[in-house]
Every structure is written in structure tokens, then in C-alpha cells.
Amino acid sequence: MNSILFNMEFRRNARSLFLWSFIICALIFFTMSFFHSVLQYQQQIMGMVKLVPMAAMKARGFGNINDIFSGLGFYAANNIVYMMLLGSIYSMVLTSNILLKEEYSKTAEFLMSRPISRNEIFASKMALAFLNVFILNLVAGLVSFISLEVFKSGDFRVQPFLVLTLYTFLLNLFFGALGFVIAALMKRARPVTFFCVGLVLVFYFLFTISRLSGVNGDFGYISPFKWVNVEVLKPGYGPELWRIAVFLGLSACLVLASGFIYRKKDILT
Amino acid sequence: MLSMSDFRHVDFAGSGNPDLVSVAFCSNFEGLVLKYHPVSEIIIEIQHLSKYYGHSRGIDDICLNVGHGDFFGFIGPNGAGKSTTIRILLNLIFPSSGSAKIFGLDVVKDSKKIRGRIGYVPSDANLYDKMKxxxxxxxxxxxxxxxxxxxxxxxxxxxxxxxxxxxxxxxxTGNKKKVNIIQALVHQPDLLILDEPSTGLDPLIQSRLFGLLIEENKRGTTVFFSSHVLSEVQALCRRVAIVREGRIIKSDEISALRDKQLKKVRILFTDENINTDLEIQGIESFHRESPKSIVFMFSGDINELIHKVAGIRIENLSIEEPPLEEIFLHYYQ
Structure with missing residues (x-):
């Protein structure tokens, strides 16, 4: 890894990290602030929710109608959108562009005329990207924890919260690794932001469909979202080795593959 | 004090002579001052280098040697393969076949070591924004x-x-080019690779740049100067390779190109109906200027030409030394 490049990339991406973190944290905190009102008008909301098809509730992230009235259940449903979806978009856009930007911005010729190997370039950018994803998850996790503490109605179990946070981070990491592969595979120097956003949304859509009642949801495992166990209120909810192994194993494979491709790639500006 | 024994024969592209040692000298941009220094090391060694993008040609079987302290011009029209060659030297792209070495190191395997000793001015590279x-x-x-x-x-x-x-x-654009020039020179590299370095600069700054390059070269920096501006190459470089359609079509010293006995011949006939096919060897770049007039480059036996022309009724015959620019263009076409 090259510290000069790493530091430059850190400064270059700090603003974007701050904005994404701020927006996601604000959304989490703002949404959780409604939880008090949800509890306050529990009867009326229950009446309304009963009119909503359960499929729609599941699609929104609620596994059970009573999840709405549990702090952790309420948080988990929103976490799917805020951290799992938005965090993954951030992660993938960041990792794909951090490599490709040198090419489509025509700065690759400058960078690659320095005494720095492709391995060092890749490692520096990867380290920075994953650090940013970690910081985003850490900040969002802290804000989520504080929000739950502030707006909870009773005690909430910390362990499921931590496990969900870990899964979310691993999901974001996976999409980050996928972003690196896409960047490495791109033959032409052009931004892939829309493609990455689209890909995450397609996976999210598959995941959502697979959760609908009456649908055999096994096909949802095509989507990495499905690899996250979001049923935080289910008894026995905890870390599952296979899920962690799948995330880490596939992410490592994708990173290694993208590093290998990048080392052999023609840098076209 | 240098003697002729310090110098050996000069050989260039396609020679395949691994023992090449070139005689390096550079001419002052403004005029006639020549500085000689012996060359004992090959800095850039390109062997049968080709690059294809699918079926489309980038460069094809390029061979080239550049000696230490040389001021080497790499000239050709747009799309000829100049930038492709440079990008391979910098390991931005990989060759389809062949090899290239800089400082005796392989450009693919040892690219990091090589880059530590070179300065590169790209033709149109951007700089990182959000920086001063x-x-x-x-x-x-x-x-x-x-x-x-x-x-x-x-x-x-x-x-x-x-x-x-x-x-x-x-x-x-001009100021960005200046930044690119400075970043290439800051660390006082042993080899400067310049891809159209003067583009976008005003004449005063161009002149200063050339002076700067000459100074660097005098200090022993080897300069690989890619350009399509003939006058620049003519003024600065001691040796030149002309690249066209991915191949080096000519590589020689600038002075040798002048001395190639290439003549520009113009014949004005008395009659439009005269058969202008002279049927002798050495006629190139034949061009009919008007129904009565032809122009061509001639590298054959001048006596044979005179003998042929003597049998035809003509109004005028001129045989002249073409300017260097026309010699380059002759090889371009």
C-alpha cells in the first residue's frame, strides 16, 4: 500500500463520505424519532396496518405486524432501506469509481508515471474504499444505537442489533468488492455510477419479491440482500457462520479477482 | 578531451545491433552550438514491439534504441502509434508481442523501478481537480x-x-501543460518522455521549455520527444524516428536525413501530351502539378535522370534540396 496515494484518496473522498454518512444518519435518527408517535397511536396504527396487505408489510421489511411496535423491529425494517440499500449503493459506487476515475478523468497517466506499482495502487484504493465503508457503517451504527436508546419504549436486546449491524457491514463490503470487479472489467473509461446503482436496485428488488407471502423465496438467494438475516425479533437470532463465511469468502474472491484483472489491464485514457 | 575513438558507429531502428552505442550531441535550439558527449549505454531498447486492440492496429513490429544522453525525436501523424508506444513504455498498456526495456529493465516486470527514474509529460492528461x-x-x-x-x-x-x-x-490548457511539464522535471529524472509537450504553450514559453530541455539534456538527461510538429523536432533532436501506421518507416540522424541525396525534381514540359513516365528507379511521391508540370522526389542516379530528360522537350527543369519538412512529409505519405 502507498500512504501518499491513500492519504490523497482519503482527502478526495472525505466530502462524499461525510455527505452520505450525514444523510443516512439523519434519515435513521429522523425515522426513529417517529417511533414514539407509533407507540402513542398504537391502536389507530394497528387498525390502519391491518388494512395493508401483509405482502406489502413484508416488502417494506416488517416480518410481523407487531414488529412495528418493537424498537428493534421498527429499526430493522428501516435499516434495510437506509443502510442495506443506500449503504450498498454508496459502497459500490465508491469502489467502482475509485479505480475508474483515474481513467475517465485522464489522471491515470500522471499516477502511473510515478514510482508506484499497480498492486500498490489497487491496495491503496481498496484500503481507502473499505475504510470509508467501515466508517460509514460505524457512524451509522452508533447513530442507530443512540436513536434506539433515545426513542426505545423498553429495553432492546443489543446482541441482535450488533449482529444486524455486522451483516449490514458485510453486505456493504460485498457490494464494494463487486464494484472493484466491475471497474477492473470495464474496457472503456467511463463512469459506471448508474450501472452500479441499477445493479444494487435489481438485487434489492429480487430480495423484496422473495419476501412476499405466497412466493417461494428461495430464488431470492441470488440477491446478496437475502444473505442477511433481517428477522431480528425471531428467537435465537444470532450470528450464523455460513452467512458470514459466504460474505467474507465471496468478497475476498471478488477482491482477488479484481486485483488480478487490474494488474493485467490496459489502462485506456 | 574527446577523440573519435570515444565514438562508435551509430545504428538505429531495426538494426537489431545489441552493441549499439550512439554518438550524442545536441544542437542549441537557437543556433549552432553543438555539445558532444559520448554515449555508452542504451536507455530505451524496443524489440519487435506490437500492440493490437482486437483486430485494429496500434503499433506493429517496432524496433528502436535510444542511447544515454540522446535527444530523440519520435515523429508521425496523429494515430501513427506514437502514444501507444509511450504507453507501453510506461506500462499503461501491455504489448501484444515483443519487448521493451528502459535502463535495461523490462517495462512490464520492473515498471516501478523504471518510473522512479523517468519524467513523463502526457499529451493531454488531466490533473487532479480539487487541488491547488x-x-x-x-x-x-x-x-x-x-x-x-x-x-x-x-x-x-x-x-x-x-x-x-x-x-x-x-x-x-496551456497552464495545465506547464503543470505537467513541471511535475515531470521536479525530480530531475534520467529519462524524459515527452508526448507533444509544446501543445497549448505560447511561443515565449515554448522557447523557454525548449531551452530547459536542452539544459536537462546537457546535464545528461535522455530525452524522448514525441511530436508531430516537424520544426520542433528539427530544431531540438539529434536523431529521429518517423512512425507511420504503427511502423517505423525511417530512423536516422537529422543531419543524415538531410544528406540522403533526396532531391526534389520539378519538370515543366513544352507539351501537355508528352508521356511523363520516365521509367527510371528512384522516383517517389510523384505528383502532377498541372497538365504540363510534374514534381517528384528522386533518390536514384541523377545522371540517368538527366539522360532521360534530355530526350524530351522541356521548358524548365529544377533539381533542388528539399527542406527537412518535405523530407519528413515524404516519409509520412
Missing amino acids: VHEFLKFGAAFYGGNNSEARIRELAGLLELDLERKIPELS
């Missing part, structure tokens, strides 16, 4: 352990009249 010029130059120099870069940056910026406090996005 000074910050950008310090960033670039830091890769070389640039502790002493500050004074050098200020010296070069003063020479090229570049405001270091400007933000990168505010810079004009």
Missing part, C-alpha cells in the same frame, strides 16, 4: 521522496510563469 497547483506538484513529487522539491518547483514555475496558488480547475 502547488499542492498537486508537491503530491507528485512526494512519490520520489521529494523533500527537496520545493525549491525546484518554485524555480520551474518561475521559469514557465506559472502561478502556484491557482486552483487546478481554473487553469487554461
